[in-house]
Amino acid sequence: MRAAVVTNTKFHVEELPTPVPGRGQVLINVSRCGICGSDLHARMHADAMADLADATGYDQFMRSSQSVVLGHEFSGEIAEYGPGCRRRWTSGTPVVALPIVRQAKQPQLVGLSAAAPGGYAEQVVVQESMTLPVPNGLSAEYAALTEPMAVAWHAVRKARIGKGQTAFVIGCGPIGLAVIGMLKAAGVRTVVASDFSPRRRELALRCGADVVVDPATESPWTAGAKPGGKGVTDILNLGFDAMERLRQVPNLPWWYVFRLAHTFNVGPSGPVVFECVGVPGIIDQIVTAAPPRSRVVVVGVCMQDDHFQPAMAINKEIELLFAFAYDPGEFRDTLHMLADGKVNPAPLITGTVGLDGVDNAFTALGNPEHHAKILIDPASAAVTP
Template identity: 30%
Template sequence: MSTAVSGRAVRWYGPKDLRLETVHLPAPGAGEVLVRVAYCGVCGSDLHEIADGPHAIPVDRPHPLSGAVAPLTLGHEFSGVVAATGPGVEGLPEGAPVALEPNYRCGRCTACREGRTEVCAAFGFAGLMGDGGMAEYALVPAYMVHRLPDGFDLAVAAVLEPAAVALHAVRRSTFSAGQTAVVVGLGPVGLIVCALLREAGAARIIGLDPVPARRELARRFGVDAVLGPDADAVEELTGGNGAHVAFEVVGSQAAVDVALSSLRSGGELLLLGLVDTLVLPAFDMVNAELRITTSVGYRDCHPELVRLVTAGRLDLAALVSDVVALADAPAVLLDMAAGAPAGIKTLVRCGEDR
């Protein structure tokens, strides 16, 4: 019979105020799963909240689906094993390895009824709008939980969430095999976009990023040419034609400008980066019949990603640059949020990975 548990968690109280605390979780209720967390990735969204939030974290009113309000447990990129399940949950036996698709969904709004759960009217992420997985235990709705094949590397499984962001963006785009693509921003999501474009048959992939370490890693992810943020060089590499699709994975005016200028007539800009407002060259865009497509979150991506990883066709392990202990996470995250140098993807080891 399921019982309540206690475990340590990294809790957000306010900007620059993180605390490692012991939290008490009830036994899972109907449709809920208790996960013993193995690893949790650190996302830029986490660092923004730590640096100068709240941005997404509810502090005045509880989130309509999670019911949570700060302080709350950070972390939405996590994996682990099933510790217990509540009534009505099937196919998730105790000890099964799992990855989390941490977006809340109401199931009732127009978007949910149309199957577009990533834009649910009450959209939110566990770890930002509700308690997440930077903890020894996490209690989540069963619909967030993806069972993994036995023996699946749980450190890699913690990277499936940003990989899902990348796959959803590629699916949202008009990209097709034989085309040329530009990816502006070679962080974890941008690098995975590159790998997925290569898997989908890109004729040429050109990656742009100002950070040398990211440019060095890019070739491992299928990038043919790696540049600093110089769109003029893109034109030279494409014989003056430009790219069919440009993925902007930074979230800045400068990156959007570079992405747009890299496109050929009739090309598409896929916006993944988050930015409040943009200035667009509408006249030039209309005359070139350029398209803009946006992408947020994901849906139904994890099964395909698991197949690609299992088949050895997607190397997510190459993204993991640092692993820190849960006890050290508050200090490490505060340093990262303050701008300390960091690798490609930092994972927090929250518990046993088996």
């Protein structure tokens, strides 16, 4: 089979042996594969990413000296089963799969490990138990976005955001755009998106953002401000007002009111902020500028050392969360949300190339004014997106 292989940051297309699915595994013919920001990082900074993965307990992440087939955002069709499979679907059935396989009880990240070649190829091996049929005639292009949209859905679910809360999305690259789409699918009524790039702001609107902001000229916090309390002083005054009213009621055990408020998580709360940039200094900027009691979900992957002021976060009771990947249930739900039309991924797709165009696609993705998500079609002869 043909595959785009990266070695020491250089891409080359090779003819590789047809992969052989192991026990409980399936070989699929790749229809489309998306280029992820993680792929861009892995190409240039594989060793740093491998060291980080090793420190967190996964020692199989690709190294720059290895020859690796990238690609973990793919859709395809059933081609062949390995031994021990239940053979759930007939040959040619459109499917997607979580990009993880298990070999000798060792998990391998498909497309990010030399032991598990990815979807920048005509075929890829996946785990049958992690494979899902594509429902409702969903196109191969949209089905390939299940993986990145599942990352966004996990972040939105982790945020525990209410429909009436304001969501701020800082950074409108592919993951920020996916978060916007999933926030609107979740029914969040007000989404404020911020990015320096005019092109990305345009895509944010197409993904459903209610307000878009150029942070060079306008503060997203001002654009998304709601009437009422805006600072610590306002929250303290709210406490005074509440106590004065409660103490006017004779024999009322007012402290039970506060206990109930804690139990049901009601009371003054700030917006939910999604950090989707992943460069040093952004978390500190958000902690400093966001309203009190904001919940900040960090989705952007920063590979460098960073810092923020804990005292600022403490004084404002900022809740800081970090989101990574998804679980199988979230992956399945994302696929069905796409297939049911609850979220529209079309604005994310800005180009398609064949295997011979992978290197050009990586170069093109370096300019935020042109592309968001480029898909690879192994059957295509296109060399420019």
